[in-house]
Amino acid sequence: MVKIILKFIFATGIVYWLFSSGKLDFGLISKSFSVGYGWLFCLISIIIQDLISAFRWKLILSPGVKNKLPNIQMIKLTWIGLFFNSVLPGAVTGDLIKLVYARDLDKEVSKTFLVTTVFMDRILGLMGLLTVMGFFSVIFYNDIIALSPQLKPLIQINFLLFLGAIVFMTVLFFPKNLQDKILKITDHVPILGKHISKTLKQGWLIGENKKVVAISYAMSVGLQLLNVFSFWIITSPFYGKEVPFEHLVTIIPLGYIAVAVPISPSGLGVGHLVFDKLFSFVGIAGGANLFNLYFLCLIAVNLVGFFPYIFSGKRHSLSETQQFEEVSNSSN
DSSP states (O other): OHHHHHHHHHHHHHHHHHHHTTSOOTHHHHHHTTSTTHHHHHHHHHHHHHHHHHHHHHHHHGGGOSSOOOHHHHHHHHHHHHHHHHHSSSHHHHHHHHHHHHGGGOTTSOHHHHHHHHHHHHHHHHHHHHHHHHHHHHHTHHHHHHHOTTHHHHHHHHHHHHHHHHHHHHHHTOOHHHHHHHHHHHTTSTTTHHHHHHHHHHHHHHHTSHHHHHHHHHHHHHHHHHHHHHHHHHHGGGSSSOOOHHHHTTTHHHHHHHHTSSSSGGGTTHHHHHHHHHHHTTTOSOHHHHHHHHHHHHHHHHGGGHHHHHTTSOOOOGGGHHHHHHHHHHTO
16 A cells, blocks of 8 residues: 555656646647547547457467356456556556456466466567567668657667567477476576576466467557557647657657556556657657647546446455465566
C-alpha cells in the first residue's frame, strides 16, 4: 500500500509540474472534440487491440488447458486485467489479478503455466513493438534523420533493439541439444548464471510450440501498428506540421517502452514527460498534451473492465495474487 501511494504521488507530481510549467494544457481536450472523428477512431482502435490481445492470450493458453476457453470469457478476463492495470501502479498487477480469475476456468492448470503464458504474452508483445519500430527505422532512416539530427542516436538505439528482437526470436527456436549446451555454460556464470538459465528455460518453454509463437508474434506486430495508429489518429491534427505516420512509427514506440515501466498507473505523468521530450525532437511542441489525448482514450477503454469484474459472479481478493507473484519471482 505504501508503494502504491508513493507511485501515485510521484505520477501526480510530474503532472502538476508539467501543468504549472505550461507544458500541459487541458484545453486541448475540448478542442479535440471539434476536430474530425479522432476520438471515435482512437477508441475503436484501442478496443480492437484489446479484443485481439484476448485472442492472442487464448491461443497461448490453449495448449495447456483441457477445457475449451470461451471467447467471451477470454475477453472479460483481458478487460479485468486492463482495468486493474489502470487503477493500480504497475502493469504486472493487472496480469496477476487476471490469472486469479483465469484459474476458475480450469482448476487443474498449474500456476507456473499460467504465469508463463503471461510472460510469453508480454515478451511477444514487446518483440512485436521492437520489430515495428526497427523495421520502419531501417526503411525510413534518411527521411527521419532529415527531420532532426537529434533523432539519429534514438534511431541507432532502435537498430540495436531491433537486432536484439531478431536474436531473441532466433534463440527461441534453438534445438534441444544446443539449449542444453548453453545452459551448462550459463550455470557456471558467477552471480547471474542461475538467473540467466531460468530466463532461457522460460523462453525455450515458450518456443516449444512454434506455430503458436509464430501466429502470436504476427498478431503482436499487427497490434503494435494499430497501437501507433491509435496515437496518431487522435493527435495528428495538432502537430502544426506534416509528419507522416510511417515516420512516427519509429518514435512513438520508444514512448510506449518508457510507459511500460511499472512506476505509475498506465504511464500517468511518466508518459506525459517522455512524449513531451520525444515530440520536441521533431519540432512539435506540446507532446505532453498529445499523449494526454491518447491517455484519456486508453483509460476510458480500460475502465470498461470494471463491469466484467463487478458482474463476474466471483470475488477474489488482491491477496490471492501473491501466490502467482511468488511463482513469477521464482522464475526470474
